[in-house]
Amino acid sequence: MIHIGHQTNTLLLGIATFVYVAAMFFYLFGLVFKKKFLDIAGFVVFVGAFLIETVGLAARWVESYHLDYGHIPITNLYESLIFLSWTIALTYIIVDLKYKIRKLGFPVSLTAFIFMAYASFSPDVNSRIEPLVPALKSNWLVFHVITSFFGYAFFALAFGASVFYLISDWYTRHTNGKVLAYLPSTKVLDDMSYKLIIVGEILLAIGIITGAAWADYAWGRYWSWDPKETWSLITFLIYVVYLHLRYSWGWHGRAAAIFAIVGFAFVLFTYLGVNLVLSGLHSYGSA
Amino acid sequence: MDKIIDKIWRFFSSVKLAIVLILIIIATAIIGTVVQQGLPDELYMKHYGMTVFHIMNAFDLFDMYHSWWFELLLMMFIVNVIVCTWERLPAIFKMFSNPKLKLPVEQLHAFKEKDTIPYTGSRETLIKNLQQKLKEIYKNPIRDDSKEGDFLYLEKGRIARFGPYVTHISLIIIFIGVLVGSFFGFDSYLNLVPGESSNIVRTVRGNNKIVLPFSIKCNTFNVEFYNSGIPKAYKSDLSILSDGTLVARKVIDVNKPLKYKGITIYQASYGQAGASDFTLSLTDAQTRENDISLNLNQMYHVGDDTSIAVLDYAQNYQGFGPTVLLGVYKGTKLINTGIYLQKYPDFHGAERVDGYKIRFIKADESFYTGLQVAKDPGVPYVATGAIVLILGLIMSFFSYRRRIWIFIPDDASNHTFVIAGVADRNKYSFEMEFEKIVQEIKKGVNI
Numbered sequence: 062m063i064h065i066g067h068q069t070n071t072l073l074l075g076i077a078t079f080v081y082v083a084a085m086f087f088y089l090f091g092l093v094f095k096k097k098f099l100d101i102a103g104f105v106v107f108v109g110a111f112l113i114e115t116v117g118l119a120a121r122w123v124e125s126y127h128l129d130y131g132h133i134p135i136t137n138l139y140e141s142l143i144f145l146s147w148t149i150a151l152t153y154i155i156v157d158l159k160y161k162i163r164k165l166g167f168p169v170s171l172t173a174f175i176f177m178a179y180a181s182f183s184p185d186v187n188s189r190i191e192p193l194v195p196a197l198k199s200n201w202l203v204f205h206v207i208t209s210f211f212g213y214a215f216f217a218l219a220f221g222a223s224v225f226y227l228i229s230d231w232y233t234r235h236t237n238g239k240v241l242a243y244l245p246s247t248k249v250l251d252d253m254s255y256k257l258i259i260v261g262e263i264l265l266a267i268g269i270i271t272g273a274a275w276a277d278y279a280w281g282r283y284w285s286w287d288p289k290e291t292w293s294l295i296t297f298l299i300y301v302v303y304l305h306l307r308y309s310w311g312w313h314g315r316a317a318a319i320f321a322i323v324g325f326a327f328v329l330f331t332y333l334g335v336n337l338v339l340s341g342l343h344s345y346g347s348a
Numbered sequence: 349m350d351k352i353i354d355k356i357w358r359f360f361s362s363v364k365l366a367i368v369l370i371l372i373i374i375a376t377a378i379i380g381t382v383v384q385q386g387l388p389d390e391l392y393m394k395h396y397g398m399t400v401f402h403i404m405n406a407f408d409l410f411d412m413y414h415s416w417w418f419e420l421l422l423m424m425f426i427v428n429v430i431v432c433t434w435e436r437l438p439a440i441f442k443m444f445s446n447p448k449l450k451l452p453v454e455q456l457h458a459f460k461e462k463d464t465i466p467y468t469g470s471r472e473t474l475i476k477n478l479q480q481k482l483k484e485i486y487k488n489p490i491r492d493d494s495k496e497g498d499f500l501y502l503e504k505g506r507i508a509r510f511g512p513y514v515t516h517i518s519l520i521i522i523f524i525g526v527l528v529g530s531f532f533g534f535d536s537y538l539n540l541v542p543g544e545s546s547n548i549v550r551t552v553r554g555n556n557k558i559v560l561p562f563s564i565k566c567n568t569f570n571v572e573f574y575n576s577g578i579p580k581a582y583k584s585d586l587s588i589l590s591d592g593t594l595v596a597r598k599v600i601d602v603n604k605p606l607k608y609k610g611i612t613i614y615q616a617s618y619g620q621a622g623a624s625d626f627t628l629s630l631t632d633a634q635t636r637e638n639d640i641s642l643n644l645n646q647m648y649h650v651g652d653d654t655s656i657a658v659l660d661y662a663q664n665y666q667g668f669g670p671t672v673l674l675g676v677y678k679g680t681k682l683i684n685t686g687i688y689l690q691k692y693p694d695f696h697g698a699e700r701v702d703g704y705k706i707r708f709i710k711a712d713e714s715f716y717t718g719l720q721v722a723k724d725p726g727v728p729y730v731a732t733g734a735i736v737l738i739l740g741l742i743m744s745f746f747s748y749r750r751r752i753w754i755f756i757p758d759d760a761s762n763h764t765f766v767i768a769g770v771a772d773r774n775k776y777s778f779e780m781e782f783e784k785i786v787q788e789i790k791k792g793v794n795i
């Protein structure tokens with residue numbers, strides 16, 4: 062039996078970080094030089110980085126069993142940053158295969174790189190595998206984290222699509238209607254951002270509900286207005302406002318894109334800000 | 349009077365109000381995450397100063413999620429959802445039982461997605477071909493005729509129109525659950541030392557006494573630690589006693605509660621119940637060591653007339669670690685006290701009690717178990733509402749309603765017909781879909 066050491070998983074994750082950078086440069090050159098093969102190369106390298114990261118996470122999971130802690134690697138700040146970049150990468154790959162949004166590869170690989178680099182190289186983030194306090198030993202936790210994180214990932218992609226929308230829209234208006242050939246049309250970007258938000262909203266709702274179910278199992282209280290809970294509800298409500306503005310007032314285009322970008326600030330605060338700035342029950346704040 | 353009710357009704361039926369209310373709820377909810385909730389008043393006074401404390405306290409900012417004004421906001425919001433849903437529901441049912449198979453022709457021309465298509469041959473052949481073709485590529489159309497011609501009506505994704513209503517009704521179900529919980533449930537805590545039992549618990553909010561219909565006995569309590577000192581598991585072996593007879597017994601764990609008669613007992617926390625067993629070492633003039641074991645306040649004779657006792661214990665006294673307060677007695681009279689630190693055995697230097705140098709070796713600590721005792725008959729409603737909420741969202745978004753009308757005028761002189769369509773959402777997707785249908789029809793009808 063091969064023993065997978067602590068170094069193996071952090072090493073693999075460190076390598077993945079740099080492969081994401083490589084993918085990012087291919088995508089960037091693809092945008093600058095408008096060559097299709099650069100986009101394809103970017104995608105291939107990106108998938109490579111994703112696979113290395115997947116193996117790294119799996120190795121970490123196995124390793125936690127060797128240490129007798131035995132838990133899915135999503136329980137401290139380091140693991141959550143890695144896992145978030147992983148969910149964003151996977152969501153991007155799936156959405157790309159279905160909707161051909163290759164151009165989003167640049168901001169996505171940049172984001173994946175930023176999260177991984179922060180996890181790997183920030184002195185505030187501890188990469189050791191840590192034991193779980195008893196309250197976190199629950200299957201609900203696994204559902205809760207996975208659904209919430211995929212929710213975050215969809216909102217992140219919607220954010221990327223909205224930024225591209227604004228760029229494309231700005232360019233079109235300042236060049237008398239010439240479209241930016243290497244970005245999808247504003248129509249496509251607007252539609253894409255909306256659909257990504259819808260999926261994000263459903264996943265976030267499931268995340269909040271599984272979190273409440275877990276709290277009910279562990280403490281007999283499904284809701285206690287703890288800052289993390291409250292912020293996830295706030296984020297959900299922000300996107301409820303977005304959906305109603307869009308549905309009942311026909312908001313779309315620039316206004317909707319700006320709303321989606323502001324909405325993502327709420328997602329980021331729910332994910333990181335609450336733990337780094339506020340205090341509460343959730344685990345990875347002190348990591 | 350009717351007018352006022354009408355006005356209030358209209359106020360609450362507005363989606364604009366919903367947006368404003370949600371934004372206010374968001375803004376105020378943020379306050380409660382920035383100002384820590386539910387701490388003792390003294391801490392707030394120290395942190396904010398008296399003046400600010402009084403202002404903030406007047407607005408209930410230290411327990412804001414239960415303040416009258418926040419609850420009022422939530423109430424208004426739920427009334428908003430109810431009125432909104434109630435007002436629009438009839439139209440939804442009408443749409444379901446009675447779709448608009450035909451529209452005024454001008455309206456067809458006003459849609460963004462529309463086309464006028466020429467054809468050859470007879471009207472009847474065209475209609476037959478269209479019906480056949482549409483059935484193949486899209487959906488079986490409904491035919492209807494009007495004074496000016498024939499309509500073919502196509503609709504997809506009607507179920508999605510119910511989605512928002514299912515979602516809104518789920519919010520009402522969740523709200524009912526919350527109300528049921530707050531009227532008929534309670535949330536309390538109970539700390540028990542192993543061996544102890546009690547039927548009296550105290551509420552988490554307000555610290556009010558509640559008498560349970562049974563008593564809870566803690567038989568044993570165990571904490572396991574990881575090497576790093578982080579707790580790994582804590583478990584209580586509990587018995588439920590009704591009129592003195594055992595009716596249930598279970599070892600509970602965090603995430604594994606005990607349920608009895610609608611009341612659930614959760615392992616919530618634990619704490620130090622004070623140390624019960626202390627080990628001291630006595631060294632006499634000949635440096636012979638002698639370890640003794642004492643309970644709290646238990647006297648131990650060190651000389652004919654002198655005795656010592658552990659009077660108090662602290663797990664970490666002013667950062668010096670485990671510490672005992674030792675009393676020295678002459679007869680039964682306390683004549684001296686001294687602090688003994690486990691980590692600093694030489695703290696007292698050469699000082700001796702009746703010829704003995706005393707060191708504090710260790711304390712065997714005992715814990716109490718922290719139980720949460722809760723009853724919430726609203727949970728089944730909230731859980732149902734949550735599931736319905738997800739179903740409603742999925743219904744709303746996995747499809748969308750789009751309608752297409754084809755109008756073939758009786759007046760066949762110019763040999764064209766009109767196709768027009770509209771979607772409730774996903775206008776862009778519909779644009780593509782509509783284009784494809786038009787292409788297919790253009791290819792297919794003139795055979």
Ligand code: HEM
Pocket residue numbers: 298301304305307308309360361362363364365366425428429432436509511512515516519741744773
């Ligand atoms: C947390 C609260 C709420 C949630 C989760 C929610 C959810 C939804 C969803 C998912 C839709 C469908 C939107 C779309 O298809 O793009 C919708 C539509 C709508 N909502 Fe809400 N909503 C909420 C609060 C409210 C409130 C308070 C009102 C009261 C005015 C309201 C009024 C409406 C209306 C009128 C529609 C359009 C319905 C239709 O299709 O006929 N919503 N809502």
